[in-house]
Amino acid sequence: MLLLAAFSAASYSAEDRFPRVADAYLVKRNGVVIWAGHEQLRMAPASLTKMMSALVTLELGHLDEVVTVSRAASRESGSRIGLKAGQQIRVRSLLAAMVVRSANDACRAIADYYGVTFVTRMNQRALAMGLHDTQFVDPCGHDKPGQYSTAADLARIAEQAMQKPEFAQLARTERISIATTDGKKKFSFTTTNALLGRYDGAIGVKTGTTGRAGNCVIALAERDGVRVLVVLLNARNRWWNAAGLLDRAFAFNS
Amino acid sequence: MKTILALVAALPFTLAHAALEGELWEVSTQMNIPGMPAGMGGQKTRVCSDKSDAKKQMQGKGSEKCKVTDYKQSGNKYTMTMECPDGTAVIENTFNAAHTEYNGTMSMKSKRGDMTMTMNGKKLGACDLQVAQQDRQDAQAAGKQMAADMAAMTAKMNADMEMNKAQGFAKLKASCDEGVTAMDSRKLALALCQGKDAATAAHCMAQNAKDPRQKEQFKQYAQPAQDRAYCEAKKKEFCTNLQTPNGFALATKVEGVRGKDEQTSGGTYTPAPLGQRVPASSAFCGVKNETIAAGMCTKALDGPSWKFLRNCPAEAKSAAPKLCPQAVQKEEYEYLGEFCPADAKPLWTKYCAGRDYTSMYEKKDKKKLAMCTDLGIAMGADEPKTKAGAIPTSTTQAVDAAKQGAAQTINKIKGLFGK
Numbered sequence: 001m002l003l004l005a006a007f008s009a010a011s012y013s014a015e016d017r018f019p020r021v022a023d024a025y026l027v028k029r030n031g032v033v034i035w036a037g038h039e040q041l042r043m044a045p046a047s048l049t050k051m052m053s054a055l056v057t058l059e060l061g062h063l064d065e066v067v068t069v070s071r072a073a074s075r076e077s078g079s080r081i082g083l084k085a086g087q088q089i090r091v092r093s094l095l096a097a098m099v100v101r102s103a104n105d106a107c108r109a110i111a112d113y114y115g116v117t118f119v120t121r122m123n124q125r126a127l128a129m130g131l132h133d134t135q136f137v138d139p140c141g142h143d144k145p146g147q148y149s150t151a152a153d154l155a156r157i158a159e160q161a162m163q164k165p166e167f168a169q170l171a172r173t174e175r176i177s178i179a180t181t182d183g184k185k186k187f188s189f190t191t192t193n194a195l196l197g198r199y200d201g202a203i204g205v206k207t208g209t210t211g212r213a214g215n216c217v218i219a220l221a222e223r224d225g226v227r228v229l230v231v232l233l234n235a236r237n238r239w240w241n242a243a244g245l246l247d248r249a250f251a252f253n254s
Numbered sequence: 255m256k257t258i259l260a261l262v263a264a265l266p267f268t269l270a271h272a273a274l275e276g277e278l279w280e281v282s283t284q285m286n287i288p289g290m291p292a293g294m295g296g297q298k299t300r301v302c303s304d305k306s307d308a309k310k311q312m313q314g315k316g317s318e319k320c321k322v323t324d325y326k327q328s329g330n331k332y333t334m335t336m337e338c339p340d341g342t343a344v345i346e347n348t349f350n351a352a353h354t355e356y357n358g359t360m361s362m363k364s365k366r367g368d369m370t371m372t373m374n375g376k377k378l379g380a381c382d383l384q385v386a387q388q389d390r391q392d393a394q395a396a397g398k399q400m401a402a403d404m405a406a407m408t409a410k411m412n413a414d415m416e417m418n419k420a421q422g423f424a425k426l427k428a429s430c431d432e433g434v435t436a437m438d439s440r441k442l443a444l445a446l447c448q449g450k451d452a453a454t455a456a457h458c459m460a461q462n463a464k465d466p467r468q469k470e471q472f473k474q475y476a477q478p479a480q481d482r483a484y485c486e487a488k489k490k491e492f493c494t495n496l497q498t499p500n501g502f503a504l505a506t507k508v509e510g511v512r513g514k515d516e517q518t519s520g521g522t523y524t525p526a527p528l529g530q531r532v533p534a535s536s537a538f539c540g541v542k543n544e545t546i547a548a549g550m551c552t553k554a555l556d557g558p559s560w561k562f563l564r565n566c567p568a569e570a571k572s573a574a575p576k577l578c579p580q581a582v583q584k585e586e587y588e589y590l591g592e593f594c595p596a597d598a599k600p601l602w603t604k605y606c607a608g609r610d611y612t613s614m615y616e617k618k619d620k621k622k623l624a625m626c627t628d629l630g631i632a633m634g635a636d637e638p639k640t641k642a643g644a645i646p647t648s649t650t651q652a653v654d655a656a657k658q659g660a661a662q663t664i665n666k667i668k669g670l671f672g673k
Contacts, residue, residue, distance in 0.1 A: 240630025
């Protein structure tokens with residue numbers, strides 16, 4: 001497959017101060033972009049996709065509904081919490097696993113519960129946000145043809161998702177336990193976000209890793225009224241670079 | 255006033271026949287002072303007076319210091335002149351035939367001005383002299399106590415004011431120190447009575463007030479000369495520091511001048527150029543911001559002021575050949591990470607490569623953690639890329655179509671073989 005770089009017509013005028021940090025990156029301080037590089041480049045979003053999946057789930061509501069885990073969900077690959085087909089578990093709990101642990105089985109269980117229109121809803125939501133460089137094929141972020149987004153679009157999705165209190169709470173959760181509705185099976189897991197509990201002020205948001213996407217992260221931290229958002233797509237040293245950019249953004253203009 | 259009322263109340267008894275019981279009179283008075291509204295201060299009082307010793311009564315009851323210098327009677331009209339410490343009082347009263355009512359005036363000429371009082375008296379009946387005497391003594395005692403309390407309160411207020419003044423001066427002086435430490439020109443400006451905040455500050459009123467009486471009144475609040483000299487010296491120190499990268503950076507933080515928001519470009523922000531970052535501090539020092547900013551990056555390179563170089567990426571980059579070795583020596587990893595990838599790499603390889611953020615954090619080695627965080631920025635481009643890459647827009651659909659086409663072809667071939 002030939003890979004041709006593609007750029008949207010419009011691009012930020014922000015300084016590309018750290019071109020080595022990732023294939024595409026964007027740093028926002030208090031909602032405005034201060035540094036960005038290839039932020040309009042369409043790339044595989046990996047599990048950052050799950051931010052949109054979570055947003056749609058929250059907007060559909062019915063979080064206390066009981067989901068029967070589908071066979072497809074139980075056979076999911078990648079990051080999983082180990083759900084089994086037939087287990088019954090609330091949407092709320094699956095959402096937690098999807099956001100905190102980036103669990104593909106939990107994500108698939110939600111998508112299957114809401115039906116074939118779930119991905120359509122994700123794309124409609126993206127269009128409604130004006131994200132013309134984002135398209136979803138797989139609700140959980142697997143590398144699929146036609147699945148793409150950009151650092152700029154993903155930053156917007158993150159900001160939207162973080163406005164939902166339930167999402168914001170999950171995004172900053174370091175460890176959590178959920179259980180099937182009959183209480184017989186418990187799942188305890190920790191966050192995939194290495195900055196939570198370690199980087200001063202870290203409050204989110206999401207990680208993602210696939211063969212095509214590389215190591216991706218959307219990191220959000222808040223200190224003394226300053227809020228910094230970092231998006232890294234295919235970062236070689238994901239955590240060092242996220243922390244490094246956050247540090248520099250907090251020190252920005254000082 | 256008391257003197258006047260005492261005089262007025264006492265007057266009927268110059269006329270009444272000597273008697274042992276007291277007489278209760280209701281006396282209404284109104285004052286007329288030139289330049290003031292007529293008839294002000296209208297009062298009605300009841301007085302129990304000793305009709306048997308009228309002369310004593312006339313001279314007593316608050317008028318102890320007055321002396322009767324003249325006394326005339328003509329029919330029912332009585333005139334008395336008294337010399338008091340405040341001035342001369344002339345009282346004229348005219349009684350009715352039964353001596354149960356009178357109308358009169360009292361004129362007072364004093365250094366503080368002239369005054370006329372009209373009065374009407376009406377006899378109400380008899381009263382107990384002893385009770386009246388006791389009431390007057392109690393009232394006088396209460397008045398004395400109140401005066402003493404007021405004096406004590408005033409003394410305390412004055413003492414508090416003096417203490418507050420002293421504290422205020424100490425605070426002003428301290429604010430000059432703070433102004434230099436924090437590079438906050440507002441603190442110095444207020445102490446030195448400069449700037450808009452000083453317009454209404456008490457310690458500046460003596461200097462700024464236009465009314466001479468106000469100037470005089472606020473003189474006591476003006477900063478002592480030695481404190482002012484101290485703050486002037488601090489101002490000089492502030493202005494010197496403003497011309498250094500560190501001082502400039504601090505003042506920038508205080509002033510918080512916002513840069514350019516480009517909402518139309520998706521919300522980017524460009525910080526204000528150095529020449530626009532400290533307008534207030536520059537004005538305070540009587541210099542233009544652009545003048546102070548000019549050459550600041552060069553000064554930062556001289557230091558080098560590593561943190562300030564964040565503001566000077568072009569200069570920091572071009573000076574890298576000279577500064578990178580120094581940055582290695584001084585362990586300035588932020589500079590190394592951004593401008594010295596060649597120097598950063600060996601350090602990264604030695605201390606950070608292969609060690610993930612989590613495990614480094616768990617080791618609680620803050621220095622290494624900070625170092626790897628700073629150096630990691632430089633490491634990206636030289637390391638092997640993953641398969642990740644951009645998704646072509648124009649070919650996305652072509653790829654899907656190709657896949658579909660391939661699948662169809664395979665099915666056709668299978669069909670040929672009956673599978």
